[in-house]
Structures are given as C-alpha cells and as structure tokens.
Amino acid sequence: MNVIYSFWYFVLSFIFLSVIGLFVSWIDRKITARIQWRVGPPWYQSFADIIKLSGKEVLVPEGSNRFTFIFSPILSVIASTICGTMLLLVLRKNFGFGGDLILFIYLLTIPSLSIILGGSSSGNVLASVGISRELKLLLSYELPFICAIIIPAIKANFTTSLIEIFQYQNLNGSNIFSLSGIIGFIIILIASTGKLGVVPFDLAEAETEIAGGALIEYSGILLGFYKLAKSILLFVVPLFIVILYLGGTPIIGFGSLLIFILKYLVVLILITLIRNTNPRLRIDQSLRFFWGWLTLIGILGILISLSGV
Amino acid sequence: MNLKLKALKKSLWVYHVSAGSCNNCDIEILDLLTPRFDVERFGIVLVGSPRHADVLLCTGIVNKKCVERVKEVYEQTPKPCVVVAIGACACSGGIFRDGYQMAGPLNKIIPVDVYIPGCPPKPEAIIAGIVKFLKEIK
C-alpha cells in the first residue's frame, strides 16, 4: 500500500465510520428513550447535532493553551478513526499483523487521553475536577479491560493478532461458548461502559455535578469533534467485543453479514441496558469495583483459559 | 433556508439560567425535561455548561446581584443563540415588579427572543412557545 492509497482509505473510512457511528448513537438514544417510556429523537438527530455544532461560534477561553485546546479534539477523532479502520481492515480484507492487538489497546486509550489533554489546557476549575476523574477512571477500567482481552488471546494459542483471534473462532466456534469466554465477555462488557464513558461511569462528564466536566469550555465544532469521536467509539468498541468473543461466522455473502450485524446490535443493546439501569458511581466506588471484583474475576478467567476450558 | 439553521432548529441544547425567580418557574422547567413531556422529540436536551448551549431559558426578575452573572452567561454562550424569558417575572417583572431588588426585566439586560408568560407557565405552554418560535424563524 502506498501513502496516497492509505490516505484515501483513511478518509473514506472516516466518512463511513462517522456516518455509521452517528447512526449507532441514535439507536442508543432511541433505546434509552423507549426504556424511559418516551418517544425519543428522530433518526437524523445525531447528524443535526453535529451539523449544528459546526455552524456555531468557537470560543477559546482566555488563559488557555490555544494550540492544545484546538488540537486535542482533532486528535481524539483521528485516534478513534484509526481504531475503526483497523477493525474494518480485519473484517473486510483479512489484513492484520502480529501485535496489532496491543497497538489497538494503546490507540483506544488516546480518545480518553485527548479529553484529559483538552480539559487541562482549558484552564477551568471544573474541567480539572473532570480530568482528575477521567484519569482515575482510565487507570481503573484499563486493568479488567486488558484481562478480558488476554483471555481470547490465550485461547487462540497465545497470539497478539486480531485476525488470528477472529480466524481461530471461525475454526473452533465462538469464544463465548466456553467458561472463560463467558467470564471475559461479561467483564469486557462492563469495562467498556467505562471506556465509552456512559452512565455508571460517566463521572468525568457528570452534567449535574460538574457541568460537563472536562468538556466544559468547548463549544462549536471542537465540541462536535469530541461528540463525533464518542459516536465512533460507540461503534468501534462493541465491534471489538464482537471480534474478540462472538466471532465464529466468517463474513462471506449477505446472510453472514446480517448475522454479524445482529451480533453487533446485541452487544450494543446490552451496553445500552447497562447504561439505563444503573446510577452513576462515585470515583472511589468505581475504582474499588474495577480493581477489586472485576480484576479478580478477570485473573480467574485467565487462569481458567490457561487450563484450556 | 440553509442547512446549518435547519440543523439548529432540530437540535436545541438548553441551559437553564435562574436569575432570582421564586423557584416555581424552575420547577416547571424541570417538569418540561421529564419523560412525560419528552422534549427530546424535538432534539431538545439539557446541557450543563453555557458553552454547549443554544438556548438560554431564563426565569425570574433579574435581581441586582444577578445582573452581572446573566450578562456573563450570555457572553459565554456561543452565537447564534436564543434567549427565552420564562414566566411573568422574566417577561415584565410580574408580582415582584416593585420589589427593592428588581433590576430587570430580562430584556433590559440581554436581548430576548421569546417571551412565555404565565405564573408559572405550564410545560405545555413552554413547548407551544418554543414550537411557535421555531416555525417563525426562516
């Protein structure tokens, strides 16, 4: 692949990912509305939000670091797009390389890091409360998240390549049909709500306490970039879970594509249900939860998967 | 009509400014945002920071302490934005018009786009006012 070709691939997948991510975030909002016995927003709602934000004034607060303030939302969009592109390459072209799982874990932390970067550059007091929470949350959910990623890697004969994990499941059936698979699936489902920053662990943005948290000073298209990155992640993270745990049908032809989309929707709806049935946790509670029970169960899962069940 | 204005009309993010109200209008606004009235149908959501807002829902006579704050919140809101005066107090002073703290009504301090009278206005009245306003702007 030469440079120009990969550039255009990146741009195309950015467009694809943003359209599908915004659509997915509409599904999320609609399900939330139906659970609360409401009608909910129309299908174009997330698109209208982004277009509106692009037409608004961008205010850069006095006393902020101008470059970091403008650069970090763009960084978060780029990072989440690269994550999405990697998964799309795995699914569409069977393209992958040894160690891309590790690269993926690193790239997936960049959107959170860019929120921290942007919030700290804005110089707002409430934003600094928000970033301190985001930082602690990042430290806490990362541990069980990685535990749950190690389990399928062990099951696929100690590989660090996404494509091998996916192909292993095509031969041997989905990872979720084993004891360690179920444990890992539950853990990654809960940890991904922290990764996405949705309700039980949305304390970094807590609108009712710290007024938007790290994003408090953002307006206009810069805020739109963060929203876009979040929508893309809402597409990417469930897709990642599907690849790790619910593989097992190679995508050839229309029927298997439909099954794949169905699996994806199940994971998305599970995450939405978790988000709608739980109150927001305090930071000490979530730290104890992630580093306590969840990590212990995760290590147990790793041990079980080492024994081959 | 251009696309951005259309999108703005479909996605209003509201920020609630309470400038010395008797708290009754604020309760009606909270009612408005509950599932029963479901303003997310129109794309209206409550946001926590004026930087994210498109609509300022202002209640109450603006009392002397609040003047500076209301001005500041208005300046912090990215334009284009809509200011809605909710309740008789914000529109004209209401029962507090002769009060010693009265520095408003709101349109003396910042430009107001929509007036929704009532003491307090019902959530239905607020929705009706906003929807009428959305039909007016071209």
Ligand code: SF4
């Ligand atoms: S309009 Fe009536 S209900 Fe609203 S703040 Fe004024 S006195 Fe209270």
